[in-house]
Amino acid sequence: QVQLVESGGGLVETGGSLxxxxxxxxxxxxTYTTGWFRQTPGKxxxxxxxxxxxxxxxNYADSVKGRFTISRDxxxxxxxxxxxxxxxxxxxVYYCAIDPSQPSIASRDLDDYDYWGQxxxxxxxx
Numbered sequence: 001q002v003q004l005v006e007s008g009g010g011l012v013e014t015g016g017s018l019x020x021x022x023x024x025x026x027x028x029x030x031t032y033t034t035g036w037f038r039q040t041p042g043k044x045x046x047x048x049x050x051x052x053x054x055x056x057x058x059n060y061a062d063s064v065k066g067r068f069t070i071s072r073d074x075x076x077x078x079x080x081x082x083x084x085x086x087x088x089x090x091x092x093v094y095y096c097a098i099d100p101s102q103p104s105i106a107s108r109d110l111d112d113y114d115y116w117g118q119x120x121x122x123x124x125x126x
Contacts, residue, residue, distance in 0.1 A: 002026045002115050004096050009120030012086055018122060020081040022096030030074035033099040033106050035113055036081045038092035038122075045095070045110055049081060053103040061108075063089070086124045093119040 003025040012018055022034065035050035049070040050059045058070055069082040079096060097113035107113070 002029055002032075002098060002100075004098065004115060004117035006094060006096050006117045006120040009094060009122045011123045011125060014086060014088060014124055014126050016086050016124070017082070017084045018086065020083065020094055020096075020120060020122070022079045022081075022117060024077040024098075027077060029077045029098065030072075031103055033103055033112075034072065034079040035097050035099065035107070036070065036079075036094060037097060037110060037113075038090075038094045039119075040092045047108045047110060048094070050099075050106040050108060051079060052106040057104065057106045059106045059108050083122070086122075088124050088126050091122060091124045093121050095119045 005023050008020040031053050033052050036048040037045050038048050039045040047061050051070045055072050067085045072079040097116045099107050099112045
């Protein structure tokens with residue numbers, strides 16, 4: 001089983017930037033698609049971005065396209081989410097997760113992801 005730990009959340013003003021990191025406990029992490037999702041109270045968890053096992057394919061939610069960039073460094077078992085031009089609507093708990101069964105396609109579907117981190121809070125103030 002892979003353990004995931006998110007970091008980098010915090011409080012930022014509108015228009016600011018944050019960089020989230022997802023660190024994994026096992027080297028097998030580098031063979032999995034990894035995704036970022038977010039959730040606000042009373043709402044369903046939603047897809048943000050995903051990256052396949054070698055970084056060759058990425059997907060983004062329309063709401064973050066052009067502002068967020070997902071990347072990975074398999075040498076250190078880490079996936080990052082660079083978030084620029086943040087808006088108040090980006091306020092949420094952000095989770096990373098892995099899809100162990102589809103390493104190439106960078107799925108957008110929450111149900112494809114089996115292992116989840118505990119989340120990191122991102123708050124964007126107006």
